[in-house]
Structure formats: structure tokens, C-alpha cells
Amino acid sequence: MSRRVAVVGAGLAGVTTAYELAALGCQVHVFERGGSIAGRASFASSALLSPFLPQLINTAPPAPLMWRWRRWRAGRRGGEAGAALAALSLLGLARTAVLRQSLRLEDESTDGLLVALTDAKRLAAAESRLDSWAALGAQVQLLDASQARLREPGLDPDAPLAGALALTGGGAGNPRLFAQQMRHHAQRLGVRFRFNTTVRALSADGSGPTLRHEYVPPADNSSRFAERDASDIVSQRPEVRDERFDAVVLCNGLAAQSLLGAQRLPLAAQHETSVTAPIRLLEAHPDLGPKAAWIDASRGIVVARTGQRVRISGDLAVTDAKAKHKPDFEGLHRGLQHWFPGSVLRQQVQHSQSRRAVAADGLPVLGASGRPGVWLNLSPGGQGWGQSCGAALVLAQQIAGTHPAMDIAALGPQRLA
């Protein structure tokens, strides 16, 4: 008999997990407290599709003292989890490419991801790591400044640049569009979506997990985020229900904490700020703006092109789960102006700030939670798109009882104990 599985959260992690589970024959129910697919971290993403490579971005965001200490301690424990994540992210990029092609997904994708090496010191450090990245299976090419400028002709010729790393398989895209289309493919495989339904509690015993969920009809049916579909489970009345499943996968980021009870994970909130603006289209200057994705770790920014828009993100900061962070939108505008001057219009600019869960070692929390039938696909991090797709595949294989594509035990919650 096929397994009945609940997925909590309909962001990228939840939708891809639901799809992979259904593709392996599970009966899947997705619970989403909001009215839409990918309305939270997946909506705020920097639009980057990137492999994870240890020490690629070697700057840690500002954080409270206690968290810096935890980070330092996690850093001393060694790189087993980092190597596992590098392999998982490559698996995820390959899976994303297969899904895009086989399901004909249109997500405004552009190929190409360059990491700026702004001075000789960064260039030398990158050069010294090329072999270790190759050993992890990543294809990384070192470009000199003129090769980098050929690939990104919109770069300011006066901005100092020593070289760049080109990451094969990386690029930019619109993760929300990707997730929305994956939702429809998941539905075709029988996945049922329950929007406006918050999972309030999770209990688990030897015979499986039980969810307590509460449906609250949306106050405003015309909400721009409402995405109901004829096959969604909807009710006119608020209701609270307990429902038993064979397995539950938590894909709800920081909010998973409240469902894990005594098993609370040591997660903090990582804030990130973004600015999205329409690209300036000028016949006389066809190269304005980025062609694809550009990372500048020295300024802590990512610049990515999706369709006719540019998204600049950065201003990372770690706080405890409930604290706020004051966004620095101007800093992002300055970063864009430094690399791609005059490339966007100042009208219809969107400013946003979002946050996601982060563990002390900066890596996601994936796999069996330790409670019967409860699985985690949490905090996929700054490369969360590719990682979500990779983790979804492996977790679905584990839950459905087929041979997993790789061993992700090193990324489990036990490492955080």
C-alpha cells in the first residue's frame, strides 16, 4: 500500500519534496499556512542557482557574540558535512536541469554564474582552492579580468577586478515561478494542497506521526497571493483536525522549531535584504546590466538577472529567531552602481527583506529527525534552490524505501547536538 505523507510548508523545499514523493508513489498532502506557493523565503531569494562550494564565499555575516562562538566551534569540527552538501548541491543542480527540461518549466532562467575576485589576494586564495573544488566534482574555471568582462560586458570598466570564478551549472532564475509550475506537476501526480492551513502541533509515536492542523478561511479572497486550484482541499468553515500519517516532512524553515518541541534545534535567523528593479533598455547600450549572476563577496552582494529585471541582494545579518534587522537598501543600490552603473530604472523598484533559518555551521538540516516518521528538509541556505531539489529527491527516496541517490547522514540534526 502506498505511504501517506504530509509535507509542512509550500516553499521550494516543500513543493519539490511533494513532487518527488508523489513520483515515487506516495499519497502526499501539503499544508501551507499562507495562501500561495513560495510566498516566503523562496519568494525573497536572490534568484541564484548555484552549487555549494566550501570556502567559496569566505565571509561570515555579523552575528551576536554567542552565535559567533557557536560558528567558531562548528568550524573546528571539520568538513564532512560541507563535502556532503557540495555533493548534494551538485545532485540538486542536475535534478533541477532534468526537471526544467522534462517538465518544460519556464522560470526566466539565465546560464552563467561568476564570482568576482576583486584583488590579488582573493585571486590567489581562489587559485589555491581549485583542486579541492575539483575533487568534490565541481567544475570551476578561473578567468582573468578581461575574460570575465567578456562574459559580463555590462561591468563598469573602471571597477577594479583581478579575475573571476566561473561556476558550471550556475545561473539565475525565478524560484517562485519554478515552484509554482512544480506545484502543478505535483498536482498531476495526485498531491493535494491545503492552503491557509497551519500545522499547530506534531506528535509522533511508534505507529507514526499525527498533525494537528487548523484551517482558517482567508479574509480576502481576491488576495494577489491566493492560488487556489479546483483540486485543492478547501472548506468554508474554520476547523481544527488531528490527522495521522505514515511520515511527515517539515519544510517550514525557522517555524519548524515550534513543532519540534523538546527536540528544538539550535537555529538562528539570517536576514537578507533585496532590491529588484527593471533593467534600463537602451538600443545604443545593449549591454547594460548583468547577463546572468554575479557574486561579490567583498561587498557581500549578489546581482542576478531574471527576465527584464535585476535583483541585488545582500546585507546579511544573523540574529536570534525573533529579533529584527534594519535593512540597508542604499548599500545595495551602491553595490549595483559600483558594478553595473546606470543599468536599472528608478521606477517600480521593489525593496524587500526576508529571513531564513541558519545553523551554526551554515549548512541545512536534512534527514531523519530522530522521532518516528518525522523528517526534515530545513534551512537549505543561500544555495537553497539547488539544495532543495537535491534534498527533496534523496528524502523522498528514503521515505519511499528506494535506494537513495546519496548518503546525507552528515547533514542530519545529530551534528548540531
Ligand SMILES: Cc1cc2nc3c(=O)[nH]c(=O)nc-3n(C[C@H](O)[C@H](O)[C@H](O)COP(=O)(O)OP(=O)(O)OC[C@H]3O[C@@H](n4cnc5c(N)ncnc54)[C@H](O)[C@@H]3O)c2cc1C
Ligand atoms: C533573502 C533570501 C535570499 C536567498 N537567496 C537565495 C539564492 O539566491 N539562491 C538560492 O538557491 N537560495 C536562496 N535563498 C534560500 C532559498 O530561497 C530557500 O532556501 C529555498 O527557497 C527554500 O525555502 P523553503 O521552502 O525552505 O522556505 P519558504 O519558502 O520560507 O517556505 C516555508 C513555508 O512554510 C510555511 N509554513 C511555516 N510554518 C508553517 C506551519 N506551521 N504550517 C504550515 N505552513 C507553514 C510558510 O508559510 C512558507 O510558505 C535565499 C533565502 C532568503 C531568505
